[in-house]
Amino acid sequence: MFQGLSEVRIRLDAMEENIENQGVRLSTLEKAPKYDNQEMIAELRLREEKPWNVIVKGIPEVNDESPENRKKFDLDRVKTFMVALDISLGQPDIRFLYRMGKRESDLSKEKPRMIILGLTDQKLRERILQNAHLARKTSEFKQVYVDPDLTKAQIQDDNEMRKEAAKRSESGNDIWKVKGLRGAGRLVKLRK
Numbered sequence: 001m002f003q004g005l006s007e008v009r010i011r012l013d014a015m016e017e018n019i020e021n022q023g024v025r026l027s028t029l030e031k032a033p034k035y036d037n038q039e040m041i042a043e044l045r046l047r048e049e050k051p052w053n054v055i056v057k058g059i060p061e062v063n064d065e066s067p068e069n070r071k072k073f074d075l076d077r078v079k080t081f082m083v084a085l086d087i088s089l090g091q092p093d094i095r096f097l098y099r100m101g102k103r104e105s106d107l108s109k110e111k112p113r114m115i116i117l118g119l120t121d122q123k124l125r126e127r128i129l130q131n132a133h134l135a136r137k138t139s140e141f142k143q144v145y146v147d148p149d150l151t152k153a154q155i156q157d158d159n160e161m162r163k164e165a166a167k168r169s170e171s172g173n174d175i176w177k178v179k180g181l182r183g184a185g186r187l188v189k190l191r192k
Contacts, residue, residue, distance in 0.1 A: 046151045052095065053149035054128055056081065056115040058141075061099070074099065074115060084138045085131040085146075087124070095120055116149060129181055147182050158182050 059081065062073040075097055082089040095118035104110045119125050125148075132146040150158070158178075165176040165187055178185040 043151060043153055047154070050149040050151065052119045052122055052125055054117050054119070054125055055147045055149050056117055056144065057112075057147070058144040059112060059115060061103070061112045070099075071097070078115060078117060081135070081141055081144060082128070084141050085128060085134050087128060087131060089124075093120055093124055094118065148184075150182060155182075158185060161185060161187060 099113040135141040168176040175190040
């Protein structure tokens with residue numbers, strides 16, 4: 001009789017643990033972001049617009065009041081930067097070019113605003129991203145970086161993946177890295 005009672009207690013403990021685990025899963029699901037159809041449609045539209053764009057960071061701004069002169073300066077600097085990446089960029093290749101954010105009155109105190117460069121060809125964009133490392137070899141563009149243009153959700157996913165890689169690397173014997181372009185990377189396990 002006592003043996004049967006101990007088996008019942010073991011089974012009861014297992015059931016209680018299972019119920020606790022279900023509660024944890026439920027609370028995790030409740031905390032998960034909830035997307036409605038409109039948000040999903042807006043995100044998909046944004047993702048459709050961005051595959052032809054790149055973001056160029058670190059090109060200094062010119063201190064000129066004329067928007068036309070500033071835009072011409074930015075276009076010339078971007079074209080010169082592309083030459084450093086071994087890419088010939090002509091006017092037909094560019095859909096648009098603009099700086100993000102509001103222009104500061106004192107340019108010496110702020111980092112230069114990022115440039116969004118819209119291209120007409122996705123293959124050209126891929127070549128720019130592949131050759132971006134060549135900028136480090138020049139003294140003029142050593143501090144200029146190129147990234148794909150991503151939505152906020154893609155940036156958040158990419159940051160979470162990088163945090164997950166760091167967390168896994170700390171907890172185990174392996175080194176975890178995110179390989180691939182920003183927004184399209186994957187976790188890869190490397191041996192120490």
